[in-house]
Amino acid sequence: MVEKWSYSESIESSEIVNLEKKYGHFINGSFVSPKSKKYFDTISPSTEELLSKVSFGGKEDVDSAVASAKEGFKTWTKVKPVDRSKYLFKIARLIQERSREFAVLESMDGGKPIRESRDVDIPQVSANFFYFAGWADKLELSWSNSKFKPYGVAGQIIPWNFPLLMLAWKVAPALATGNVVVLKPAETTPLTALMFAQICAEAGLPDGVFNLVTGNGETGSYIVNHKDVDKIAFTGSTVVGKQIQASLAGTGKGLTLELGGKAANIVYEDASIDQAVEGVVNGIFFNQGHVCCAGSRLLIQESIQDQFIEKLERRMQQLRVGNPLDKNTDIGAINSKQQLEKITELVESGVNDGGSIYQTECDFPGNGFWFKPTLFTNVQPAYRIAREEIFGPVLTTITFRTPEEAIEIANNTEYGLSAGIWSEKGSKILWTADRLDAGVIWSNTFNKFDPSSPFGGYKESGFGREGGRHGLLSYLKEDK
Ligand code: NDP
Numbered sequence: 001m002v003e004k005w006s007y008s009e010s011i012e013s014s015e016i017v018n019l020e021k022k023y024g025h026f027i028n029g030s031f032v033s034p035k036s037k038k039y040f041d042t043i044s045p046s047t048e049e050l051l052s053k054v055s056f057g058g059k060e061d062v063d064s065a066v067a068s069a070k071e072g073f074k075t076w077t078k079v080k081p082v083d084r085s086k087y088l089f090k091i092a093r094l095i096q097e098r099s100r101e102f103a104v105l106e107s108m109d110g111g112k113p114i115r116e117s118r119d120v121d122i123p124q125v126s127a128n129f130f131y132f133a134g135w136a137d138k139l140e141l142s143w144s145n146s147k148f149k150p151y152g153v154a155g156q157i158i159p160w161n162f163p164l165l166m167l168a169w170k171v172a173p174a175l176a177t178g179n180v181v182v183l184k185p186a187e188t189t190p191l192t193a194l195m196f197a198q199i200c201a202e203a204g205l206p207d208g209v210f211n212l213v214t215g216n217g218e219t220g221s222y223i224v225n226h227k228d229v230d231k232i233a234f235t236g237s238t239v240v241g242k243q244i245q246a247s248l249a250g251t252g253k254g255l256t257l258e259l260g261g262k263a264a265n266i267v268y269e270d271a272s273i274d275q276a277v278e279g280v281v282n283g284i285f286f287n288q289g290h291v292c293c294a295g296s297r298l299l300i301q302e303s304i305q306d307q308f309i310e311k312l313e314r315r316m317q318q319l320r321v322g323n324p325l326d327k328n329t330d331i332g333a334i335n336s337k338q339q340l341e342k343i344t345e346l347v348e349s350g351v352n353d354g355g356s357i358y359q360t361e362c363d364f365p366g367n368g369f370w371f372k373p374t375l376f377t378n379v380q381p382a383y384r385i386a387r388e389e390i391f392g393p394v395l396t397t398i399t400f401r402t403p404e405e406a407i408e409i410a411n412n413t414e415y416g417l418s419a420g421i422w423s424e425k426g427s428k429i430l431w432t433a434d435r436l437d438a439g440v441i442w443s444n445t446f447n448k449f450d451p452s453s454p455f456g457g458y459k460e461s462g463f464g465r466e467g468g469r470h471g472l473l474s475y476l477k478e479d480k
Helices: 059-078 081-097 099-110 114-135 163-176 191-202 217-224 238-248 273-289 302-317 337-353 403-411 426-435 468-473
Strands: 025-027 030-032 039-043 050-055 148-150 153-157 180-184 210-212 231-235 254-258 264-267 297-301 356-359 374-377 394-400 418-422 440-443 476-478
Touching (some): 025 059, 025 191, 059 180, 059 210, 059 217, 081 191, 099 114, 099 163, 099 191, 114 163, 153 163, 153 217, 163 180, 163 191, 163 231, 163 468, 217 231, 231 238, 238 254, 264 403, 273 302, 273 394, 297 302, 297 403, 302 394, 337 356, 337 394, 394 403, 418 426, 426 440
Parallel strands (some): 153 180, 153 231, 180 210, 231 254, 264 297, 374 394
Antiparallel strands (some): 025 030, 039 050, 356 374
């Protein structure tokens, strides 16, 4: 009889990361102290330890960053497209060279498992810079009947779920198309963006082309409302996205919004069940469910419900929750106390509404913010957990009988970002995809990303595309 083996952790060392005690903003090619004279803490959500102090961007700080960007634009416009390409290529290479450091820092500051930051986030970051490096000198040839020019100063505001990857999705196409950038990372995850600023300096990017101001929503609103910012690219909540859209109405500034989602992951009875269970788990538990395109609504055909849920619960119980720097961890820390409270409140509403809850057995580390992988069954489409974006490791299940009913339930949401379809029949997949209101649809897989593939939503999930040739158009306007 073999005894049960005890668990051996495999911790990635954090010694590779050299953190400063405090950071300034990155303006005009160097780090500067905040004019606001204020700093705020950035902590590790898995230990609640202080990692560093970061500058708060007040109005004067944003004014300096935008003034620097305006000057930077004059220089950047004179740089030949082929040379813009070389800068992007160099940035991509430097990110690759320091990829381990970036991955560890991303997991420390944001709480995501090192397995994901190391194998997904950071490789995708450098891939985006390589990809857009390739476009910089081909823009003239890409649209046969129209001529385009850059907006000028692009204000970019990004969230905390994929801090460096969202930076890459925004900065790489902006620079490739000849724009300059003022970027604000999320309040809880500024550190990899600050390290990226060091990389820009190392790559010799001309001063003022990339500027970084750290801060909170107030800082973001100074960028949005600055008269010399020509284009806003925002990823975050639908609530803030709508506020930004209202502020920009009538200003003539460019705007792209990548907002929330409540994706349906549809499993038909003819799907390969084990493969679909894996895909559903990846769809919702990847990055603690802090994913705008997460497959957070499982739509399952009634005939396979019992079998599927049994397998799903068994698989969920195998998920290892804990230290993000442990290479075996599947689910890391919830990004902030505030987000943990939001998830907890929504889950409580699901129980009070009458949903049946299943949560895995797991021990949490002493400090930090954690939530058990959670599955709801017996959910009605009207429950808040079936309608609102939970942005945590919580899956809600709704059953359907016919493909028509699946489409009706899937589209019965104000969002339209992504969806998944599981079936062995290609014709059924195409029939379903044709009828779903979603910007990205995966079949027999989920959460697959590629820099050459456009990403973005419909309805309250926003507008504009990031990635691919379509993504370039988000940073170009017609030159009439
Ligand atoms: P927010 O939309 O508030 O934050 C996104 C970014 O916008 C952050 O950098 C934030 O700064 C900044 N910001 C906040 N208010 C303003 C403003 N008025 N003007 C300009 N910029 C602003 O998302 P939260 O972090 O508060 O998360 C709330 C919910 O949003 C989550 O629970 C989730 O449902 C959803 N969300 C969706 C994301 C997506 O990818 N679709 C990403 C993140 C969140 P700061 O960080 O300092 O607040």
